Amino acid sequence: MKRSARVTLHPKALQHNLQQARLAAPHSKVLAVIKANAYGHGVLEVAQALQTADGYAVSCIPEAVALRESGTQHPILILQGHQNLDDLRIASELQFRVVIHSTSQLTFLDQLGDSKVQVALKLDTGMHRLGIAPQDAAAIFNRLKNHKNIDTDIWLMTHLSCADDLTNSNTNTQLDIFNHNTNALPASRSIANSAGILGWSASHADWIRPGIMLYGSSPFTHEDNGREYYNLQAAMTLSAPLIAIHHFNKGEAIGYGASFHCPHDMQVGIVACGYADGYPRHAATGTPVSINNIETHTVGRVSMDMIAINMHTISAKVGDLVELWGTKISVDRVAHNAETISYELLCNAGNNCTWQ
Numbered sequence: 522m523k524r525s526a527r528v529t530l531h532p533k534a535l536q537h538n539l540q541q542a543r544l545a546a547p548h549s550k551v552l553a554v555i556k557a558n559a560y561g562h563g564v565l566e567v568a569q570a571l572q573t574a575d576g577y578a579v580s581c582i583p584e585a586v587a588l589r590e591s592g593t594q595h596p597i598l599i600l601q602g603h604q605n606l607d608d609l610r611i612a613s614e615l616q617f618r619v620v621i622h623s624t625s626q627l628t629f630l631d632q633l634g635d636s637k638v639q640v641a642l643k644l645d646t647g648m649h650r651l652g653i654a655p656q657d658a659a660a661i662f663n664r665l666k667n668h669k670n671i672d673t674d675i676w677l678m679t680h681l682s683c684a685d686d687l688t689n690s691n692t693n694t695q696l697d698i699f700n701h702n703t704n705a706l707p708a709s710r711s712i713a714n715s716a717g718i719l720g721w722s723a724s725h726a727d728w729i730r731p732g733i734m735l736y737g738s739s740p741f742t743h744e745d746n747g748r749e750y751y752n753l754q755a756a757m758t759l760s761a762p763l764i765a766i767h768h769f770n771k772g773e774a775i776g777y778g779a780s781f782h783c784p785h786d787m788q789v790g791i792v793a794c795g796y797a798d799g800y801p802r803h804a805a806t807g808t809p810v811s812i813n814n815i816e817t818h819t820v821g822r823v824s825m826d827m828i829a830i831n832m833h834t835i836s837a838k839v840g841d842l843v844e845l846w847g848t849k850i851s852v853d854r855v856a857h858n859a860e861t862i863s864y865e866l867l868c869n870a871g872n873n874c875t876w877q
């Protein structure tokens with residue numbers, strides 16, 4: 522159902538951000554991470570905009586099938602791997618590379634008949650989410666290498682848990698564990714997410730896996746100005762019309778819980794966007810928005826389909842569009858004010874709003 526809040530995709534920004542990933546890791550190939558409907562941006566549209574990537578990474582088989590059916594011939598990595606024999610058959614037929622992260626997945630390989638499948642063996646070097654024990658890597662790698670149903674071009678990979686904190690020593694520990702257990706194995710390697718790409722050159726390896734930076738958001742959560750610092754551009758704008766303008770006296774309260782009191786007589790605008798549209802309910806008073814190219818901020822609590830904004834000394838009329846985040850207001854700043862991360866905001870808004 523069409524609501525007033527809308528999201529707009531900026532394909533050129535996606536291409537620009539891909540170029541920034543290439544500049545940061547010039548010796549690596551790029552797997553664009555477009556899982557979860559491309560972080561809410563629309564998987565087919567994003568894949569189309571990022572055709573110059575060397576491949577894509579998605580979470581699961583259905584996401585990859587949708588991509589293949591759209592006509593892409595690119596390599597596609599399935600980050601969660603296969604969960605059953607059907608998944609594996611589809612992966613073999615449509616030439617997806619599945620992540621092997623647990624020995625329980627190996628049993629399905631013997632049931633593939635004459636078909637072959639491409640795999641990436643994932644080591645758990647400290648994230649403790651998916652991955653085999655690092656000390657088992659060589660043995661499992663060799664078993665895969667000699668398996669009749671496995672394409673001999675096997676990749677090795679791991680995922681960094683703390684790369685978004687440039688002072689955290691876990692990243693070097695993870696890299697050491699990965700290198701120590703895989704150095705002798707002949708394979709392509711993939712380690713770096715966006716934070717690894719921008720902050721840890723030792724993680725670049727053969728294939729980088731940028732996600733959030735492609736969408737124009739900094740992976741370093743403590744930085745409000747990371748987008749500018751890393752020369753990234755917003756791939757999504759979330760905007761909504763102003764639907765009412767009020768003049769309130771000093772002391773009057775606004776919104777649920779009467780949490781904000783006007784500090785002086787002031788003009789307040791009501792914008793048709795709320796948490797039902799993916800705008801974070803926990804965005805505090807003071808979260809930036811932009812109207813007619815002027816930056817102002819929210820006042821009071823976010824409701825289901827409305828927010829109030831400070832329009833003191835701002836001239837605008839009902840119907841004017843307010844940018845909640847996008848080219849003027851970075852989603853990182855909104856995330857910071859809502860004590861969350863841009864990933865969540867982009868997924869929520871992108872998957873809830875009408876696209877223009």
Ligand SMILES: Cc1ncc(COP(=O)(O)O)c(C=O)c1O
Nearest residue numbers: 554600680714715730731732733
């Ligand atoms: C295994 C894996 N690699 C790469 C990425 C991309 O991470 P980011 O969006 O932080 O660049 C993700 C995303 O969560 C992931 O799960």
